[in-house]
Amino acid sequence: MTAVIRTRGLVKRYGRLRAVDGIDLDVRAGDVYGFLGANGSGKTTTVRMLLGLVLPTAGEVELLGGRMPRAGRRVLPRVGALVEGPAHHGHLSGRANLGLIDAAGPGGSRRTRRARIDEVLEQVGLGGIDRRPVRAYSLGMRQRLGLAAALLRRPELLVLDEPTNGLDPQGIHEIRDLLLELNRGGTTVFLSSHLLAEVEQLCTRVGVLDRGRLVLQDELARLTAPTGATVVDTPAADRVRAVLDGRVLGVEGSRVVVRGTDPAEVNALLVGAGVPVTGLALQRPTLEEVVLAAAGTSADRVEAVR
Template sequence: MSESVITTSGLTKRFGRVVAVDHVDLDVPTGVRFGLLGPNGSGKTTLVRMLLGLVHATSGSATVLGEPVPRRAAAVLPQVGALVEGPAAWGHLSGRANLRLLDAAGPGGRRRDRRRRVDEALDRVGLAGIDRRPVKAYSLGMRQRLGIAAALLRAPRLLLLDEPTNGLDPRGIHEMRDLLVALNATGTTVVLSSHLLTEVEALCTRVGIMDAGRLVLADDLASLRAPTGRIRVRTPAPDAALALLDGRVEVRDHDLLTVRGDDPAELNALLVGAGVPVTAIDRERRSLEDVVLDVTGSGNDRFEGQARR
């Protein structure tokens, strides 16, 4: 079992009568890409803010990088890069000037290396050619990239990102995904909160699902997307396949059949051996959307992802 970078026990936050985070027990192992998934208002951002010591818990406890927060936040935060609720910046200054000020305000790091750190962070997020325009003239996507650059200034052990692809176009989303995978490969644990099903499924290796302030599920994505015990077969001769499989077909959608079974190779051999052509065959797996809808009770349209079929 790998060491954990984040642990919480019974972590709860109330705002008056509203319970924003409700007795959350969370464990994030070192080295994962963890997606904290939930609809807007599910408590994701409040939980992240508590992990950063920005909001104090009503009850329960949390540790980050082995230290209790918020009590030891000053020791922890220099090792954490964060982007929460959108990037903050001085709008009248350029992006590069913003990063220099943020770097100067942070603990540690030699002044003579500041230009290199700033340039490397800008290059990593695709803003290497940034000009002297003030940040107030930036697009939302550029602001988002700048916020992530700020989170990368000190080569953090842990990245905590809230909706990191907000405002990015499809190419920018792909580039950000590649960046986070590359950072993770060099040892940085990545934790991101999002309501985008497809982004979490494409990027993360482990997923936690929140609903109404509760953590209702946390598991490896590979385990969540286990085979269903069905095989999908595409054939130009569906009638012949139906007759041969004798009741094993559960769903027919034109030339696509869903068949009870666990071994695609065995099924393919049976069909081809009987003269039924097969153009595609694979195991059916649960999508992350299927999992979310199962554990949150109903299809909540505050999640964004591919439409169910």
């Protein structure tokens, strides 16, 4: 599959501090890639290097097949980005801000500018935007406007750094739906976040950054695949051990983990022996458990907001 973002041995040092330490990112066409890490783990520094905003100390960056930052003039018009919060002219309206951004970029048609601005404002939930200056917007409205700016050129690649910052739960849900819709239309999404629940519901692949190092990179479905065990919920956990002697892997309160990948078979054995069963499911690790295992104790700063 075509690589959309590729880094090799990417390093950024600030004095003695290695903010990014030799990472090899692999983001493929069609991915919704979740770039996870605690605050201060190096995510934003990495994103800025991808976009040519910061030069790496060592290593290589390829974006849409072009070597950055040399290929920036050719590549960046095909990329939409929202990094470290949107920057706007506070005294102007949101619509006026988007007009300036569009006029400043290469390849934008003046004839279709108004229609394109209307379209992206509608996409991000600001279709009824008025003439208020941006300085009067809430943080969530500013975040939506920043995303609208990233969408103006119908990009092949969206690079987003904490795009749901400042949004309420309804706003997060709306932006998630929008990103999934864009992805279905062919846009590759690279999403930097410290919110595990956001990534778990949205992304197809994940990379985990811990203190500047990429400690995990894989398909989300593979990382959270069934473990080969079944979880039984029952008020009679002690009786499960007696019926399924040798298959019980662990007991925690009313939850019993049993070796086996056929919940129906486990249920039949227990019910046949008169053991009450209130719930059955294949055991799967959560993304939180995967991240904690990969990144260790520092991952407790990555939020599992649900």
